[in-house]
Amino acid sequence: MKSTIRFLMLLLWSGLAGTVALAAQAADIVVGTSVALSGKYARTGQEQLQGFQMWVEEVNARGGLLGRKVALKYYDDESKPETGAKLYEKLITDDKVDLLIGPYSSDVTMAASTVAEKHNFPMVSSGASASEIWERGYKNTFGLYTLAELYMDQILEYGKSKGLKKIALVYENTSFPRGVASGVRSKAKALGMQVVYDEEYGKASTDFTSTIVKIKAKKPDMIIGGSYLPDSTAFVRQAKENRLYAKIFAFAVGPGLPDFGKNLGLDAEGVMGNTQWEPTLKLPGAKEFSDKYKAKYGHEPGYHAGGGYGAGYVLEEAVKKAGSTDRNKVREALFALDSVNAFGRFKVDKTGKQIGKPAYAVQWLNGERHIVFPVDAATAKVVYPFKDWAKR
Amino acid sequence: MEEILDPIILGQLLIGGLLAGALYALLASGLNLVFGVMRVINIAHAEFMLVGAFGAYVLYTAFGLHPLLALFIVVPAVFGFGWFVQHALVERVVGQPMLTSLLATYGLSIVLLNIGVLIFTSDFKGVPALTGSLVFGEFVLPKPRAVAALVSIVFAVGVYLFLERTRLGKAVRAVSEHPHVATICGIDTKRIRMLTFGLAGAMAGAAGTMLSMIYSFAPESGADFIQKCFAIIVIGGMGNFAGALYGGILLGVVEAFVGGFLSTQWAEATAYLLLVLVLLIRPTGLKGAALAR
Numbered sequence: 001m002k003s004t005i006r007f008l009m010l011l012l013w014s015g016l017a018g019t020v021a022l023a024a025q026a027a028d029i030v031v032g033t034s035v036a037l038s039g040k041y042a043r044t045g046q047e048q049l050q051g052f053q054m055w056v057e058e059v060n061a062r063g064g065l066l067g068r069k070v071a072l073k074y075y076d077d078e079s080k081p082e083t084g085a086k087l088y089e090k091l092i093t094d095d096k097v098d099l100l101i102g103p104y105s106s107d108v109t110m111a112a113s114t115v116a117e118k119h120n121f122p123m124v125s126s127g128a129s130a131s132e133i134w135e136r137g138y139k140n141t142f143g144l145y146t147l148a149e150l151y152m153d154q155i156l157e158y159g160k161s162k163g164l165k166k167i168a169l170v171y172e173n174t175s176f177p178r179g180v181a182s183g184v185r186s187k188a189k190a191l192g193m194q195v196v197y198d199e200e201y202g203k204a205s206t207d208f209t210s211t212i213v214k215i216k217a218k219k220p221d222m223i224i225g226g227s228y229l230p231d232s233t234a235f236v237r238q239a240k241e242n243r244l245y246a247k248i249f250a251f252a253v254g255p256g257l258p259d260f261g262k263n264l265g266l267d268a269e270g271v272m273g274n275t276q277w278e279p280t281l282k283l284p285g286a287k288e289f290s291d292k293y294k295a296k297y298g299h300e301p302g303y304h305a306g307g308g309y310g311a312g313y314v315l316e317e318a319v320k321k322a323g324s325t326d327r328n329k330v331r332e333a334l335f336a337l338d339s340v341n342a343f344g345r346f347k348v349d350k351t352g353k354q355i356g357k358p359a360y361a362v363q364w365l366n367g368e369r370h371i372v373f374p375v376d377a378a379t380a381k382v383v384y385p386f387k388d389w390a391k392r
Numbered sequence: 393m394e395e396i397l398d399p400i401i402l403g404q405l406l407i408g409g410l411l412a413g414a415l416y417a418l419l420a421s422g423l424n425l426v427f428g429v430m431r432v433i434n435i436a437h438a439e440f441m442l443v444g445a446f447g448a449y450v451l452y453t454a455f456g457l458h459p460l461l462a463l464f465i466v467v468p469a470v471f472g473f474g475w476f477v478q479h480a481l482v483e484r485v486v487g488q489p490m491l492t493s494l495l496a497t498y499g500l501s502i503v504l505l506n507i508g509v510l511i512f513t514s515d516f517k518g519v520p521a522l523t524g525s526l527v528f529g530e531f532v533l534p535k536p537r538a539v540a541a542l543v544s545i546v547f548a549v550g551v552y553l554f555l556e557r558t559r560l561g562k563a564v565r566a567v568s569e570h571p572h573v574a575t576i577c578g579i580d581t582k583r584i585r586m587l588t589f590g591l592a593g594a595m596a597g598a599a600g601t602m603l604s605m606i607y608s609f610a611p612e613s614g615a616d617f618i619q620k621c622f623a624i625i626v627i628g629g630m631g632n633f634a635g636a637l638y639g640g641i642l643l644g645v646v647e648a649f650v651g652g653f654l655s656t657q658w659a660e661a662t663a664y665l666l667l668v669l670v671l672l673i674r675p676t677g678l679k680g681a682a683l684a685r
Contacts, residue, residue, distance in 0.1 A: 038612060042514030173657065201656040204616055206607045209408035210651025210659060213401055230516040230608040237518070237606075241525045241534030242404075263608065265520035389524065
C-alpha cells in the first residue's frame with residue numbers, strides 16, 4: 001500500500017512541476033531557474049523569485065539585454081535537492097536556456113550546481129551560503145550571499161563582550177544550517193567560549209520539546225539555531241512554553257523574515273538573527289527597489305527578495321561586459337566583476353565564493369526587525385539581555 | 393548524558409510526551425473509526441485536520457476569535473464537511489476493493505491540498521494565541537499543549553462513550569461488526585456511515601484547531617501527520633477505536649523519551665521503529681484482531 005502511495009505521489013509531483021513554466025519567445029534571452037514554491041523553503045523561494053522577476057521587468061523596460069528581451073523560465077523544485085537537480089538538467093538540455101540563476105537554499109544549490117558544472121554552465125547563485133558549495137573545485141557557481149559560517153560571528157562577539165560563556169547550538173541536518181553550526185563552533189573556540197549543547201535535527205522537525213528540556217539542564221547563556229523559518233518559529237514558541245531562558249536567542253533565516261513577527265506576535269521581541277540585506281541599507285537603488293516591491297506585493301522585501309533582485313543585476317552586468325551570452329565569456333566576466341548593486345557588493349574569489357559582502361545581524365524590537373550589527377549600518381541599538389518569558 | 397536521568401528532566405519529558413500523545417490519539421482515533429466502520433482508509437484525514445487548522449487561523453486573523461472559541465464553529469463545520477464528503481464521494485467506494493477507496497481518498501487529499509495552496513499559498517502559518525506555560529514547582533505545563541490534550545481527551549472519551557453507551561453508537565458498532573446483519577436489523581447503514589465520517593472529520597478538525605496553536609503549519613503539512621497516524625492505528629490495532637488512543641499516547645511518550653535520550657532525529661523515526669516492533673511481536677496491533685475475522 002505504502003509503495004503504491006509513494007508511486008502515485010511521484011506521478012503527481014512530476015506532473016505538477018511541469019505546470020508553472022512560462023512560455024518564452026525564440027528571440028528572447030531566456031534565463032532559467034528553479035525555486036521552492038512549495039515545501040519547507042516555499043516562502044523564501046517565492047520572495048527570491050519575486051525579486052528576480054522585478055529585475056526582469058525593469059531590464060525589459062530599459063530595452064532588454066544586448067538589445068533582446070529577457071524572458072524567465074522557472075519551475076518549482078518543491079524544496080528538494082533531487083528535484084532541483086532534475087530541473088536544472090531540463091533547463092539546460094531541454095529548454096536550452098541562455099543564462100542560469102541558482103535555486104533557493106544551499107541544499108538545493110549543492111545539487112543544482114553539480115548539474116551546472118557538468119554542462120560547464122555559469123550559474124549566478126542567490127540564496128546559497130554554505131561554504132561547502134565552493135569547496136569542490138567547481139568553476140561555475142557564483143555566490144551572492146555572505147557565507148553561512150560567518151552568520152553568527154557578530155552576535156557571538158557581542159555575547160563575548162558581555163562576558164557570556166556557554167552556548168547551546170541546534171541546527172537542521174542540511175548544508176546551510178550545518179555551515180552556520182560549524183561557523184559557530186570555530187568562532188566560539190576562537191573567542192574562548194564553550195558549546196555546551198550541540199544537536200542536529202531533521203528537516204521536518206517542528207517539535208523541539210525534548211531538546212529544549214535537555215538544553216534547559218545545561219543553563220546556557222546563548223541559544224543559537226542554524227534554522228530556517230518554520231523551525232525557528234516553532235523553537236521560539238516552544239522555548240516560551242517550556243520557560244527556556246538565555247541572555248541571547250539568535251536564529252538563522254527566520255528572524256530575517258516578516259513572517260517571523262507575524263507568526264510569533266509579541267514572542268518575537270528581542271530575538272536576534274541574521275540578514276543578508278535590509279531595505280534600510282545605504283546601497284544604490286535599494287530604497288527604490290524596496291518601495292516598488294512593497295507597492296507591488298504589499299509587504300517590505302526581505303533579503304531573499306533583495307538577493308533575487310541583486311542576482312539579476314549581477315547577471316546583467318556580466319552579460320553586458322561579456323557582450324554575449326556565451327558561457328565562457330559570461331563566466332570570465334563574473335570572475336572579474338567587482339561592483340555594487342542594490343543588494344550590495346559582488347566580488348568573488350577564484351572558486352566563485354562571495355568575498356565582497358559583509359554580514360549583518362538583526363533583532364526584533366517593538367514588532368519590527370532592525371539591523372543592530374555592524375554598528376555603522378545599525379537602525380537601532382541592541383537590546384540586552386533577552387527578557388525573561390515570565391516577566392513579559 | 394548523566395543529567396538526563398534527573399527526575400525533573402524525566403518528568404518533563406513524560407509530560408511533553410503525554411501531551412503530544414493525546415493530540416495524536418485524537419487524530420488517529422478518527423482515522424481508525426472510519427476504517428473500523430467501513431474498511432476505508434481515509435488518506436485525506438490529515439487534510440481534514442488542516443481544514444480545522446486553517447479554519448482556526450482564518451477566524452483568528454479575520455475576527456480575532458480565540459481558537460478555543462473557534463472550536464465551536466470549526467468542529468461542526470468539519471463534521472458537516474465530512475458528512476457531505478461521505479455522501480458525495482466515499483459512499484460510492486464503500487465495499488469496493490481497498491485500492492478503490494485508497495485512490496478516492498488520495499484524490500480527495502490532493503484536491504484539498506491544492507485548494508489550500510491556492511487560498512493560503514505554501515507559507516507556514518501559526519496562531520499566536522494562548523502562548524506560554526503554567527509553572528508547577530520545577531515542572532512547566534505548556535498552556536496550548538495542555539489545553540489541546542484536555543480537548544483531545546474530552547473529544548476522545550466523548551466519542552468513546554457515544555459508541556459504547558448510546559443506541560446510535562451501538563448502531564455504529566453494529567455496522568462496523570457486520571454491515572449486512574445491521575441492514576437486516578433495520579439500521580440505515582448509509583446514514584451511520586455519514587455520521588461516522590462526520591464524527592471522524594470533527595475529531596480531525598478539533599485536532600487541527602488545537603494544532604494551530606502549537607505548530608507551524610502549511611497546506612502541505614498533512615503528509616507528516618498522516619504517516620504517523622497510519623503507524624499509530626497499526627500499532628494500536630486497525631479498526632479499534634480505543635487501540636488508536638493507546639497507540640497515540642504510546643507514540644507520544646516514546647517519541648519524547650527517544651528525543652530526550654538520543655535526538656529529535658531519532659524521535660522522528662520512532663513511529664516506524666515502533667511499528668516494526670509491534671508488527672513483529674503482535675501483528676494485529678496492541679488492541680486488536682480487526683482484520684483477523
